Amino acid sequence: MNPSSLFASLGLPASSPTNGDLTVNSPIDGSLLAKLESTPLREVSTLVERAHAAFLTWRRVPAPRRGELIRLLGEELRIQKSTLGELVTRECGKIREEGLGEVQEMIDICDYAVGLSRMIGGHTFPSERPDHVMHENWYPLGVVGVISAFNFPVAVWAWNFAIAIVCGNSVVWKPSEKTPLTALACQEIFTRACAKFGEAPDGLSQVALGRADVGKALVDHPRVALVSATGSVPMGRAVGEAVARRMGRCLLELGGNNAVIVTPSVDLEVALPSIVFGAVGTAGQRCTTTRRLFVHTSLREELLTRLCKIFADLHARIGNPMDAQTLIGPLIDKDAFDRMQNALAGARAQGGRVHGGERVLADKYPEAHYVTPALVEISADAPILREETFAPILYMVAYEHLEDALALNNDVPQGLSSAIFTTDLREAELFRQSSDCGIANVNIGTSGAEIGGAFGGEKETGGGRESGSDSWKQYMRRQTATTYYGRQPPSLAQGIRFS
Numbered sequence: 001m002n003p004s005s006l007f008a009s010l011g012l013p014a015s016s017p018t019n020g021d022l023t024v025n026s027p028i029d030g031s032l033l034a035k036l037e038s039t040p041l042r043e044v045s046t047l048v049e050r051a052h053a054a055f056l057t058w059r060r061v062p063a064p065r066r067g068e069l070i071r072l073l074g075e076e077l078r079i080q081k082s083t084l085g086e087l088v089t090r091e092c093g094k095i096r097e098e099g100l101g102e103v104q105e106m107i108d109i110c111d112y113a114v115g116l117s118r119m120i121g122g123h124t125f126p127s128e129r130p131d132h133v134m135h136e137n138w139y140p141l142g143v144v145g146v147i148s149a150f151n152f153p154v155a156v157w158a159w160n161f162a163i164a165i166v167c168g169n170s171v172v173w174k175p176s177e178k179t180p181l182t183a184l185a186c187q188e189i190f191t192r193a194c195a196k197f198g199e200a201p202d203g204l205s206q207v208a209l210g211r212a213d214v215g216k217a218l219v220d221h222p223r224v225a226l227v228s229a230t231g232s233v234p235m236g237r238a239v240g241e242a243v244a245r246r247m248g249r250c251l252l253e254l255g256g257n258n259a260v261i262v263t264p265s266v267d268l269e270v271a272l273p274s275i276v277f278g279a280v281g282t283a284g285q286r287c288t289t290t291r292r293l294f295v296h297t298s299l300r301e302e303l304l305t306r307l308c309k310i311f312a313d314l315h316a317r318i319g320n321p322m323d324a325q326t327l328i329g330p331l332i333d334k335d336a337f338d339r340m341q342n343a344l345a346g347a348r349a350q351g352g353r354v355h356g357g358e359r360v361l362a363d364k365y366p367e368a369h370y371v372t373p374a375l376v377e378i379s380a381d382a383p384i385l386r387e388e389t390f391a392p393i394l395y396m397v398a399y400e401h402l403e404d405a406l407a408l409n410n411d412v413p414q415g416l417s418s419a420i421f422t423t424d425l426r427e428a429e430l431f432r433q434s435s436d437c438g439i440a441n442v443n444i445g446t447s448g449a450e451i452g453g454a455f456g457g458e459k460e461t462g463g464g465r466e467s468g469s470d471s472w473k474q475y476m477r478r479q480t481a482t483t484y485y486g487r488q489p490p491s492l493a494q495g496i497r498f499s
């Protein structure tokens with residue numbers, strides 16, 4: 001579809017340049033997609049107040065009815081899967097298959113949230129006092145502020161939004177300044193769902209466009225009960241500190257530095273496709289991208305040879321992410337390319353041997369940045385191993401004893417995803433118990449999570465959990481309510497007498 005038809009079908013303004021301060025260039029070829037106005041800072045407060053007013057109405061709507069609105073959102077997303085997926089590809093550069101996968105993830109979380117809307121529940125606890133009953137109740141928080149990164153421009157919003165809404169909250173979303181169009185498209189799709197629903201309060205979902213200053217205005221607003229922020233560690237640190245100062249709540253989903261361990265018992269036919277997708281999928285721009293590979297010394301030569309061959313073969317599959325045969329699209333922008341080259345220079349300076357990592361297709365796309373994936377042989381003590389560079393760089397380190405590989409897996413500031421490839425039950429269990437990450441996979445790569453489990457990581461990854469399991473509890477407040485239904489004066493806990 002040409003951009004104008006695509007924009008029209010998603011209800012977006014025509015793609016012609018206007019005078020907005022927010023320039024959106026496609027990473028595919030650098031072409032201008034749109035110029036949009038950032039939300040003025042003073043307007044952020046208005047959006048939050050409007051969302052708060054919507055919350056006061058919405059929290060009274062029965063949760064299963066709130067689920068009906070999210071069911072309708074899921075239906076609209078099914079209708080728009082192809083168009084929204086294409087816009088994701090055009091705006092953030094991931095291949096068509098992954099753009100569609102991202103929208104599928106939105107649909108999946110809507111389905112999950114619909115079920116959840118009939119299952120939100122608390123415990124009843126036995127009271128130590130006669131004729132007393134103790135309940136745990138869950139109530140919505142209020143306004144949820146969502147700040148998202150460029151690399152999952154729509155799924156991260158949906159993870160937060162679908163669950164926050166069925167829990168009875170309203171949402172103000174500050175998307176990445178690099179992907180505002182997909183955010184506007186989501187808002188339009190939600191508006192269509194609201195029209196079918198018929199009774200959603202105005203202001204239930206708001207979008208504030210702009211850079212970090214707009215995000216800061218949202219973070220500092222005292223009415224924003226929960227800030228759910230996805231992005232880099234420095235961003236999360238700033239957000240976490242600001243929200244803590246006003247005693248608000250934070251859900252942080254930050255950078256990863258994910259490792260795969262390959263043990264001597266590995267089935268390489270299982271391991272290789274997962275390692276390759278983990279390292280080069282989304283051009284290395286996933287928080288769960290495999291960045292470190294710990295290989296037993298007995299397999300080092302074989303794995304190096306095979307990975308170098310696969311990476312070389314992939315050169316023919318680098319290109320326009322709209323083409324069906326492309327497996328590796330562009331980096332998001334020149335800054336990302338520069339950071340990759342700096343990391344590779346740093347790796348060389350630290351004794352690393354770099355295979356690949358060069359710019360390609362510069363003649364065809366002078367305003368875009370395509371690279372070959374890099375495989376770097378390096379020693380375990382190289383400081384660069386501790387950094388997340390958001391690009392397709394896979395550091396390979398040989399180990400002798402499994403305990404050393406387990407220790408190396410944890411020896412980074414981040415703690416998102418980890419994996420082991422083994423056919424030895426003992427090694428698998430030791431790995432699961434030892435990994436300090438939020439995700440620990442066996443014979444599955446680090447990248448590509450399902451929505452049913454809780455998603456997130458430890459240490460500098462921020463500690464937040466989104467999506468499935470009991471992540472919904474983060475969007476609600478917990479209340480313990482004790483009721484006395486006897487006829488005598490009530491007794492005090494711990495047997496205290498006060499008469």
Ligand code: NAD
Nearest residue numbers: 149150175176212215216231232235238253254255256287
């Ligand atoms: P980024 O930190 O540059 O920006 C993320 C968002 O934060 C943007 O919307 C940005 O405008 C906003 N922001 C930046 N500074 C802010 C501040 N001080 N206050 C409020 N808002 C602020 O990240 P990015 O380059 O868009 O994304 C890449 C990073 O995101 C990587 O580190 C990646 O690992 C991480 N990420 C993590 C997850 C996860 O679930 N753990 C998912 C996707 C991406």
